[in-house]
Structure formats: structure tokens, C-alpha cells
Amino acid sequence: MLITALVTWCAVAIPSLLALSQAPAWTWLPHLMLLPLILLVTNESQQSYGYTFRYWLLAVMAVLIQCAGFMLPSSVYLIYSVMLIAILTFYLSPMQSYCYIFFASLAYPLTQTLYWAQPLPWVETALFASFHLFSFVVSHRMREERAAKEQAQLANSQLLATQSLLGQSVSRQERLHLARELHDDVGHQLTSLIVNLDVARRTAQEPLKSQLQQSYTLARETLEKIRTLVSDKRTEQPLDLETVLTELIHHVPRIEISLTFQPHPVTQSLSHAHCILRACQESITNTLKHSNATKLHIEFGPSAAADFRMKITDNGTGAKHSEPGNGLLGLQERVRELKGDFAWQSSPEGFVVQVSFKETPVNE
Known part of the structure; x- marks a missing residue:
């Protein structure tokens, strides 16, 4: 949008300033002041200033564009207005944009007839009104596409966040399930093994008794480690x-x-x-x-x-x-x-x- 706006400004400002070369310097002000305003309004970065400031900039632009109509008896300045409605569409509701198109289209014939004493320019008025409407429709379509893209990005972010939360919840459930399986299955089997080893070591003779004693001790240590692991897994993450x-x-x-x-x-x-x-x-x-x-x-x-x-x-x-x-x-x-x-x-x-x-x- 920035490049398009700058090209539009050059297409209108350069011939207008050349036509005003013999006029007082203050007549150049509307065209010269529009350039920094265009740069500020079309700046995509929104970290330095917000929408309220942009609304004021757009209001000043609308006033300057109408002032440009009092500098030359020409309709070329209305190209500024066509550019402005393309920008306004992203900030105003459709009804507000229609109101601007109506007043901008009405201001031009009034300026030409009452201020410049020209015949009523019906053809030019209708032509530029249609240009305004076309610019509004195209920009409104772009606004809808941008909103749809933003909605898709937001939905994707929400999906990723929900997935992260569900992932943590599933991880907790898996820990609890593992703890139950270790306790109910492996723990019970180890307990039975320890009981059998205890009976065997009490009735066995050397050297088998020493080996059974070692196995019995190792089994009890393994059971204690499993109990510690089960307690840790049961602690909710x-x-x-x-x-x-x-x-x-x-x-x-x-x-x-x-x-x-x-x-x-x-x-x-x-x-x-x-x-x-x-x-x-x-x-x-x-x-x-x-x-x-x-x-x-x-x-x-x-x-x-x-x-x-x-x-x-x-x-x-x-x-x-x-x-x-x-x-x-x-x-x-x-x-x-x-x-x-x-x-x-x-x-x-x-x-x-x-x-x-x-x-x-x-x-x-």
C-alpha cells in the first residue's frame, strides 16, 4: 500500500506543483503536507502509535485534500480522495466509508461552481464517484481477506495452545497409568518372588543358601526401588x-x-x-x-x-x-x-x- 500511495502522490503532486509554480508558496502546502501523512498512515508497523493517532492523521488528510481543491480549478486532486478511501476502508465501517464518498463527491461540484464559477461538472462528478466506489470495493475485499487470514492464524495459535495443554494432561495420565501398572503387576510379582525366595533360603543348604540369600536381598531392593518409582509417578506433575x-x-x-x-x-x-x-x-x-x-x-x-x-x-x-x-x-x-x-x-x-x-x- 505504501508504494501505491507514493506513486499516487507523485502523479498528483508533481503536475499540481508545476501548475502552481507562479503562485504563492502557501498554495503548495496541501500537497507537501500530504506526503508525510501518507508515510505515517500507510506505515505497517503499529508499535510507535495506535489507531487513535491514525484517525487524526486521516482526518487531517481529508481536510488537506479538500483544501487542494481551492488551489487549482482542476479535478486532478480527487485522485488523492480515491487513494484516501482505499485507506479509510481499513479503519471505518462500510457506512462511514459511504458517507465519505458522498460528501467528497458533493464537495467537488460545489467547489467548482461556487468558488471557481465553473459550469456544473456532472460527468466528472459521476466519474470520480464511481472511482471512489471501485476503490472502496477493492479495499473492502482486501480487508475481508486480511481478516480471514488473521482468523486462521488465531485459530492455529489456539489449536497449538490447546494441543500443548492436552499434551501435558496426557503426560500426567500416562505417569499415573504407569504407576498403577508397576504397583499392580510388577510389584505383586516381585512380592511373590520374595516370599518364595525367603522360604527357599530358609530350607536350603550351603552353598545354595548363600546364593538364595543374595537373590532375596536383590529382590527386596528392587521392590523398594519400584515402590519409590511408583510414589514418584503418582505425584501429579x-x-x-x-x-x-x-x-x-x-x-x-x-x-x-x-x-x-x-x-x-x-x-x-x-x-x-x-x-x-x-x-x-x-x-x-x-x-x-x-x-x-x-x-x-x-x-x-x-x-x-x-x-x-x-x-x-x-x-x-x-x-x-x-x-x-x-x-x-x-x-x-x-x-x-x-x-x-x-x-x-x-x-x-x-x-x-x-x-x-x-x-x-x-x-x-
């Missing part, structure tokens, strides 16, 4: 939330996500881990769809009122509606089923989700 959430955020598009752990987040409960994963997934999805945020922060740690607390914040525009949607309501139900607390808060500075549980171990 905690679920590592950092590994799961790192998989979740690794491929999330368009926003910068950071994680803070105090202390390292682990839990013995698969239900709590699954609920935490779903809370992060829902927050990331809402941020991508609704908030226009560029950053999202996930913080873990204990608090005075709970053993475990997770806080998710973004720097977006907040929620437009005061009532939570189905996603937040479903998440609230999940948390309350586990006797936890769920809260959310929306403000112009961003959206905040908090989840807390009691008696959920998070320490290593």
Missing part, C-alpha cells in the same frame, strides 16, 4: 501455563502481546488451566475484532483476596456497548463454575479482564 500461553500468543497477528509471571504460573487443576486458556483466547479475539488495540498485556500473580489472579489489559478504544457479549458471558460462567471471580472494565484507555481463584496453587 503440575500444568505449566507459561508453555501453553506462549504457544497461544506466538502467532497472533497485528498486536504485540506480553506476559508477566509472578511467580511462574503452574496449576494442578486441568479445569482451571482450561478456563485460563479460554479467558486468554476470548480476550485476544475481542481485542482483534473490536478494540483497535496495538498492545495486550497478560499478568499473572497472587493478590490479597485470591491465591491466583490473572489480569488482561489492552490499549484499545474500549467496548462500545455497556452489556457484555456472549463470549464474556460464557467466560464468566466458566469462572463461576470453578468458584472464581470474574470482572471486566471498559474505558477510553482500553479494556480490562480480571480472573481470580482461591486455593489454586500457582507456585512451582
